[in-house]
Amino acid sequence: MEGTLTARDRVGVQDFVLLDAYTSESAFVDNLRKRFSENLIYTYIGTLLVSVNPYQELGIYTMSQMELYQGVNFFELPPHVYAIADNAYRMMCSELNNHFILISGESGAGKTEASKKILQYFAVTCPMTESLQIARDRLLLSNPVLEAFGNAKTLRNDNSSRFGKYMDIQFDFQGIPVGGHIISYLIEKSRVVYQNQGERNFHIFYQLLAGGEAERLAYLGLERDPQLYKYLSQGHCAKDSSINDKNDWKTVSSAFSVIDFTEADLENLFGIIASVLHLGNICFQEDDQGCAAVPDTHEIKWIAKLLGVYPSVLLEALTHRKIEAKTEEVICPLTLELSVYARDAMAKAVYGRTFTWLVNKINSSLVNKDFTQKTVIGLLDIYGFEVFDKNGFEQFCINYCNEKLQQLLIERTLKAEQAEYESEGIEWEPIQYFNNKIICDLVEERHKGIISILDEECIRPGPATDLSFLEKLEEKVGQHAHFQTRKLAGPKGRKRIGWMEFRLFHYAGEVTYCTKGFLEKNNDLLYRHLKEVLCRCENSILRECFLVAELESRRRPPTVGTQFKNSLSSLLEILISKEPSYIRCIKPNERKEPSKFDDFVVRHQIKYLGLMEHLRVRRAGFAYRRKYEHFLQRYKSLCPDTWPHWHGPPGEGVERLIKYIGYKPEEYKLGKTKIFIRFPRTLFATEDAFEFSKHQLVARIQATYKGCLGRREYVKRREAATKLEAHWRGALARKQVKRRKWAVQIIRRFINGFINRNKPLSPDNEEFLVFVRKNYILNLRYHVPKNVLDKSWLKPPGILETASDLLRRMCTRNLVRKYCCGVTAERKAMMQQKVVTSDIFRGKKEGYAESLNEPFVNTRIGVSTSNLSDGILVIHVSPENNKQKGDAILLCEHVFEVVTKLTMLVNKENFVNVVQGSLQFYISPGKEGTIVFDTGPEEQIYKDKNGQLTVVSVRRKS
């Protein structure tokens, strides 16, 4: 329940005990309205359930809802009729005691629906054996039959129960429903003969006409059209779109077979129903003497046939009255009014007693023949307080009944409160409340109460009227504080009370009753003549209902008021020995509309249901009480000592908790097993603090949860990694071992091979030798000589010497070939020159060996000569060489020959330079000289003063 406290501003509190302004009716209505607008039709006052009729299907009676409420702590879930049912059932099973659930409210408030829901809940959730299924079905199916005969369409409710009902459901020691018993109260017989505009007679009449088989109707002498029957058509709504009589007939017919009705029973039963309809259609006329006569006996004949009486006897009984004198009987005719009265009285008596027979018949089918001890849960579906514009005898009885039940409720609630304080060891706190015993006494006290006065008035000789009854009341109870009449009221109150009225100040408010019809209704007189006919008829049901013994008895039968008083007192005896649960039904508006909440209508019912008084009593002590375990479980997070776990006794934990939160001593009391909180605000503050801490808690719980998940995941991964690692290491180790093994073999073979390396090829050294060979060859790659002059060679192992030699030679040959291919013509010429040089100088001249490496080049020398006829030849040497002295200047006779031969020798183009005029030559490095060529008469060579050499030649004729 505490779970919804946070939303209390929007959806209201789900227990009125938690209303701060618990004495304010407006606050009460506000809370109901808030909840109703959220489709929350149920609210608690402690353990009492207030239910507001939603007039629509809300989807709150599903199987899953039933399962939800099964065996759950009462306050753990939102208020529901299932919670009340389940709580009663669990307590009954665990404590093996009897319970009752009292459902009250005004017509149309939802009492019957609530009791059906409870019955369904038991049918679905209680354990069941196959053999006992029939008992369950009978319990369920007794409802449509009872509704057909006891319910009717009224202005307030299309399916209004016109009787009070108490139903015991019996359970065996295993909690299996094994049987039941029904008691009915005060069926509204007057409806059989008269209905207000817009209302109907009991459903069964219309169902029989609409759904009954044609042969059955023919046998009963009935037509399908209800308009043809006076008793069915006075309300002018025999056909109503909201009621499907044909379908309902099918349901009722099939229910009859389950609850043990024989074909003969049904024949008699419907014979009675049809007789009532025929009775209604009997028309009387006044004859010449002013006596009643029946001109058309058609209906009489049908009734006579159906009930098994002589038509003439019936006719006489309807139009005459037997008066018993001291020794003889006198038959005197009735007036028209009295005949009509007699007819209607017969119809009412027949229907009323048949209804009682029906209830008994159902009871005999529900009875459990095994006589082991049973526990019971009683369902009391009874009319609530009624206050209309005109209130008559029925309202008087109903309101008296409610006074009695209120007394029971107050007593039981107070007793329960007191018992709880005592058992919890809490000081008794007296509760102020209005004890309505005084009103009950006013109504029921022997010889002094209103019912006794009414009875006296009914039986006293002489002319007694409703007015004389009122005068008797004024005389006998006029001084009572809760009674008033026009005469007794002051000038102010007088205006509101009529001459025929008296007012009672009920616990729920004042109600003014009109005494008109009180005597007649209390007497409920059926003329003896008619009674005799019914006692002697052949219809077996009526013979059971009207016993001959009744006729023989000289005692007057008890009046309706006294009967009702007695049945109420036995009902209270039944209830007082049982543990109570209460459901108060409220209808939200008068128009049966969904989602419409009429404050005025609701306020009225709150008052007459005594809800404010109940709340006041319930709140007089403490607003809230819970077992230590539950309180601690919910709020333990508010105190570090109790969070997350309290390991000591729960009471101590709660004490520590409330000390930490800072409860003041006047706000609470600690019992033996429960904490009692006086004010709702204390609980709300605690709840708000809890709501606030919830976020932190959630974060903490989330973190812990995530941490837990993380750790779990980590552990999982670590285990997986360890496993993987182990496998991997294993695999590696195995591989390593394999490798080592292999290596050892290789090494062994290698060593063997090495040892036998010089032996002829054999398996012992074959591999080694291959390896050595391969190794040598591979190594040799890096050591082959790069040129012909390189004489190095990798030393071969013994077995490869021949191969190595061959390779070496191949390599040399290859290098030589490569070298030869790379020699240019120029180089070749130079080499040839070197050969010549060798021939000339080898072994003969020092320095030759050094000159070998010195390549001969053609650029070192060049030849110049003039274009004239002189024999000067200049051999130029390269100026780079520092040691050169300079160019050589030769004078030779055969200049052409020399130059040509030199040119051929050098084999170089542009070797010879033929100059004109002069040429330059090097004397020494950096020093140049010039030779000037000229012609003259005679050849001469001279050096002038500046060192210039001049060569004069004789020009030759060409």
Ligand SMILES: Nc1ncnc2c1ncn2[C@@H]1O[C@H](COP(=O)(O)OP(=O)(O)OP(=O)(O)O)[C@@H](O)[C@H]1O
């Ligand atoms: N819990 C509910 N959910 C939906 N509709 C409901 C509920 N309770 C009552 N009703 C509607 O209200 C109508 C009247 O209810 P019900 O017959 O139970 O009233 P009542 O208090 O037994 O009246 P009466 O005293 O006249 O027999 C029902 O026929 C149904 O349509």
